Amino acid sequence: MGKKTTIYDIAKKLDITAATVSRALNNSPKISKKTRDLVLEMANKMNYEQNKLALALKSGKSNNVGVIVPRIDSNFFASVIRGIEENLFAHGYHVIICQTHNNENIEIEIINTLLNAQVDGILMSISNVDIYKKESFNRIFKKQIPLIFFDRKANIEGVSSVTINDFEAGYKATKHLIKQGCKKIVHLSGNTLLDIFNNRFLGYKQALEDEGIEFNEDYVIRIKSTVEDGRKAVKKLLKLKKSPDGIFSSSDYAALGAIQEIKNQGIKIPEDICVVGFANEPFTKFMELSISTVDQSPVEMGKIAANVFLEQVNNTDNAKIEKKVVLTPELLIRKSSLKKPVSN
Amino acid sequence: MGKKTTIYDIAKKLDITAATVSRALNNSPKISKKTRDLVLEMANKMNYEQNKLALALKSGKSNNVGVIVPRIDSNFFASVIRGIEENLFAHGYHVIICQTHNNENIEIEIINTLLNAQVDGILMSISNVDIYKKESFNRIFKKQIPLIFFDRKANIEGVSSVTINDFEAGYKATKHLIKQGCKKIVHLSGNTLLDIFNNRFLGYKQALEDEGIEFNEDYVIRIKSTVEDGRKAVKKLLKLKKSPDGIFSSSDYAALGAIQEIKNQGIKIPEDICVVGFANEPFTKFMELSISTVDQSPVEMGKIAANVFLEQVNNTDNAKIEKKVVLTPELLIRKSSLKKPVSN
DNA sequence: TAGTTTTGTGCAATCGATTACATTATGTAA
DNA sequence: TTACATAATGTAATCGATTGCACAAAACTA
Structure with a gap:
């Protein structure tokens, strides 16, 4: 009943294969106009919507970014998050919010669960100075996903940050x-x-x-x-x-x-x-x-942090980028x- | 190098199959103590961590919940989100934040992308009164995932809400x-x-x-x-x-x-x-x-909204639950x- | 000892999409 | 008409984990 339409459903209806449907939907060059039109029409009729989870598993990119703050209900952090969300949503990313409450154990747990959830990057304001000495923190580096500090940063070589002076x-x-x-x-x-x-x-x-x-x-x-x-x-x-x-x-x-x-x-x-x-x-x-x-300027800080993330996540060469943005306080x-x- | 260990890697090392590894890790009853110990030890040694994306695809549950608000940088919404996050994180869910800025088109777009991202539920404060007349809104019902309104609700039969009087x-x-x-x-x-x-x-x-x-x-x-x-x-x-x-x-x-x-x-x-x-x-x-x-009492409102979600998401019978919680203002x-x- | 139950593993399908490679169909030139 | 390029489609593997079913080995039972 509430079953979702997949490309296989579309394929069956049109008596073609899922591969062809996929190509039609992705506007691949190796597809006839006729088939593409048929597929698009049928997809539309059947209310097809791409399952991002399947895509995420296949591609290894979840299009989710984790944001870790001590707590969200302070105007400063809420505003930074506002900036991050506005910027990243426009680029197809979703923002997962986590609060540490300045608790070291929670902070570590959060990092672990975000990594297991396959986030494409982590933007954080640390609450604990020694967090980066922990094993779980190293998993971020091993996974090679961008890590960006904002405001409260740890001094780690190769990690970008956005702070004020x-x-x-x-x-x-x-x-x-x-x-x-x-x-x-x-x-x-x-x-x-x-x-x-x-x-x-x-x-x-x-x-x-x-x-x-x-x-x-x-x-x-x-x-x-x-x-x-x-x-x-x-x-x-x-x-x-x-x-x-x-x-x-x-x-x-x-x-x-x-x-x-x-x-x-x-x-x-x-x-x-x-x-x-x-x-x-x-x-x-x-x-x-x-x-x-x-x-x-917290909203701007958030937007910039998001920009730094986007730069790094799109960077294909293996070179480690370390970008330190320092905003001028007013x-x-x-x-x-x-x-x-x-x-x- | 930064390659992640999968159950297949563990299986290969121990010369068994991935199925057995999976059973060992999930503490299935149909596994010998010896094998389980071997697997656990090897998993530990290889720093194995479960890929939640694969699990999500298989099970159809992403363990992500979408939260939609007009904007996050007002103390009220930030506090509600705080309550939601604290409650849901403890239950293994992640909270995805989205802001509508009171823009109807963005609101619709957000609902669509959250659904494509396979969220397990949506908690929202509507910004647009007629949003529920839109097609995209109906997709939430078709998907049969819990929808909970908080504070700014629309009057729709069968939809739960947490508001104040x-x-x-x-x-x-x-x-x-x-x-x-x-x-x-x-x-x-x-x-x-x-x-x-x-x-x-x-x-x-x-x-x-x-x-x-x-x-x-x-x-x-x-x-x-x-x-x-x-x-x-x-x-x-x-x-x-x-x-x-x-x-x-x-x-x-x-x-x-x-x-x-x-x-x-x-x-x-x-x-x-x-x-x-x-x-x-x-x-x-x-x-x-x-x-x-x-x-x-925004934090409490958030916690309760999260509770209502948890009740409904764990509810296996098909009966539609409509829970209307009304808090007393002070x-x-x-x-x-x-x-x-x-x-x- | 033969038959039956229990226990532990393996096999293979599944979730939904993408894509390299193979194959077929169509078109064009000699 | 044959030969070959090109276009369009199909086949099957892949991402990583789970799980019903089949099956072998071990453990009982009579």
């Missing part, structure tokens, strides 16, 4: 705070084993040095990217003798927590303390006290850090 | 505004051809009636769910003779635009105008003037609409 972002943000007159600048960081956090930190440090401000280890706080942690961190900081007058947070959520706590204590933003976040989450723009932040200066007009 | 949500929100003393309540609506918007509207209307407030057609504005449209709508409304003292918006974004415009004109919230939005987007909570809104009362303490 986190050092520059950290540098710009910090320099902006200094220009606003801040002298005691705190950095709310994350897991510095991850490049993104480490580079933002390094940019921060460099900006201090370039401006002749002494680096103070106590001003660097490693926390999770949550409102709660941002709040707690600031609570402690405000008790310090040399309480800060500027905060550069590697996360918008932590920045928000910081702002809430600061206001709670009756301290004024930006007059007393300037705050800059990171990621341009939608809420940063919408708040009455809009939050300065760094935009990572510092968005908003109310939370703007004491004086921006100088150019 | 939008009527109740609209009713509660409006009644709350009335309790706050609002008498001239505007409703920012959407495309009322879609059930979700129509039901919110009906709930709004019913609440007015129950409280003896006359319904005024001029107070119902149909706009897109954007900040810009919310802003524009309010601009016009404030020029009316009977300018509103309450706004129930079917969208958080439109509510935000409304609030911005109201404040812009120096009118006070909630004192002069109360505002309630819809969807509990993260920013509504974070703003200094937090926005009252309706929570739709009205979150925040600063934008709270003049007096909430009564119980």
